[in-house]
Amino acid sequence: MARIAPRTSVAPERLKTLLPTLKPTIYHDPGTSKTSNSIRTIAWNPLGTYIATGCVDKTLRVWNADKPNVRQTTELKGHTASIEKVAFNPTKELELCSVSSDGVVRFWDVKNKQVLNEVKGLGETFTLAWAPRGDCVVVGNKEDKLFVISPTQSTPLSWHQQSVPTNNITFCWSGQRIYTTTGDGKTRILTFPEFEPFYRFDYKEESEAEFKLTGHTSSCINVELHPHNRYLATGGTDSLISLWETTEWNCLRTATKMAGPVRSLSFSWDGLYIVGGTDEGTGLEVFISETGEHLCTYKTTTPSPIVTWAPNRYALAYADSTGLRVIGFSTGGK
Incomplete structure (x- = not known):
C-alpha cells in the first residue's frame, strides 16, 4: 500500500483526480467463503499500522496494514456469534475491544493473543465507543441498554436504559x-x-x-x-x-x-x-x-x-463482498 506522509494535507483538486484512479490492496482470507465471512466492522489502531476486522462467521482478525498476506495476521478466537463492532484503545497500540451478538464484550492483548478481560450476559450487543482516555467503553445492545465497561472489571460499571x-x-x-x-x-x-x-x-x-x-x-x-x-x-x-x-x-x-x-x-x-x-x-x-x-x-x-x-494519512479501509481492501497514495503523486 502506498503511503502518504503523516500530517500532510492534500488539496481537494488533487484528491479528486487521484483517488478514483487508485487500485486497492487486497487483504484476502482464503480460509473463509465469500458469503460466510461478511465483514461487519473495521478499525485502525491509533498508529495506523494495524487493521482489525470482525465478521459474521465469528472471525476476528488483526491485519498488518503493510502485509496483506493472511499469514501475517493475528486471529483472536472465542466469540460464538457474529462480531458486530471492534475498536482499538485510543491510548494503546495493540489493545482491542470486540463486541458480539453473543452478549460478550472482550478486551484483547493483540500482541500476545490474550483475553485481558471479558464481560458476559449483555444481550445482543452491537455498538461500541471508547472513552478518549481509554479507561472505559460504552456498549449498547438491541434492547437499548447502554453499559459502561472497564477493561479490567468483569461486570459493568453501570448501565442505562x-x-x-x-x-x-x-x-x-x-x-x-x-x-x-x-x-x-x-x-x-x-x-x-x-x-x-x-x-x-x-x-x-x-x-x-x-x-x-x-x-x-x-x-x-x-x-x-x-x-x-x-x-x-x-x-x-x-x-x-x-x-x-x-x-x-x-x-x-x-x-x-x-x-x-x-x-x-x-x-x-x-x-x-x-x-x-x-x-x-x-x-x-x-x-x-x-x-x-x-x-x-x-x-x-x-x-x-x-x-x-486511517488515523494519520490518506488511506481508506473498506469492505466489499470479498473482504478487506485498502487504498492510499503518496505525496509524490505516483
Whole structure:
C-alpha cells in the first residue's frame, strides 16, 4: 500500500483526480467463503499500522496494514456469534475491544493473543465507543441498554436504559459527553457518565425539554465527530449525511449523493474530507467537510457498507463482498 506522509494535507483538486484512479490492496482470507465471512466492522489502531476486522462467521482478525498476506495476521478466537463492532484503545497500540451478538464484550492483548478481560450476559450487543482516555467503553445492545465497561472489571460499571431505539455512539474529545443516534432520526447529546441530557429547554414541558439534533426523516444510524471538533456528522437510512457545527448546533449542510442508507461515516485525519459507505450501489462517496460538496466517487466491485479513514494519512479501509481492501497514495503523486 502506498503511503502518504503523516500530517500532510492534500488539496481537494488533487484528491479528486487521484483517488478514483487508485487500485486497492487486497487483504484476502482464503480460509473463509465469500458469503460466510461478511465483514461487519473495521478499525485502525491509533498508529495506523494495524487493521482489525470482525465478521459474521465469528472471525476476528488483526491485519498488518503493510502485509496483506493472511499469514501475517493475528486471529483472536472465542466469540460464538457474529462480531458486530471492534475498536482499538485510543491510548494503546495493540489493545482491542470486540463486541458480539453473543452478549460478550472482550478486551484483547493483540500482541500476545490474550483475553485481558471479558464481560458476559449483555444481550445482543452491537455498538461500541471508547472513552478518549481509554479507561472505559460504552456498549449498547438491541434492547437499548447502554453499559459502561472497564477493561479490567468483569461486570459493568453501570448501565442505562434508553427510551428510544439507540443505533450508534461516539464520545466528544473531552470525554464529558456522548452522542447517540436514534431510530426517530435524532441525535441525543448526553452527559457522561450520568447519561443525562446535556442541554434542556427551560420553557418546555419535561417530556419535551431535552434538546436533540433533528436532521433525518428516518432512522439516524451513524455519528462521527470531526478530529478538531468543528463538526458532528450524522448519517441516516434516508441516505443523507448532515453536518452540524458544535457551538450552536446548527445543521450547516447536508450531503445528498449517497446511493442508500449511510452505514458508515469517517473523517480524514485532518478533517478536510468525510467518506460514507452504504449497502447499495457500487462506490464510496467522498465529500468536502467545509462545504458539503461531493468530491468524488471511488468505484467498488460490490456495495461497501463499511469504510474508515486511517488515523494519520490518506488511506481508506473498506469492505466489499470479498473482504478487506485498502487504498492510499503518496505525496509524490505516483
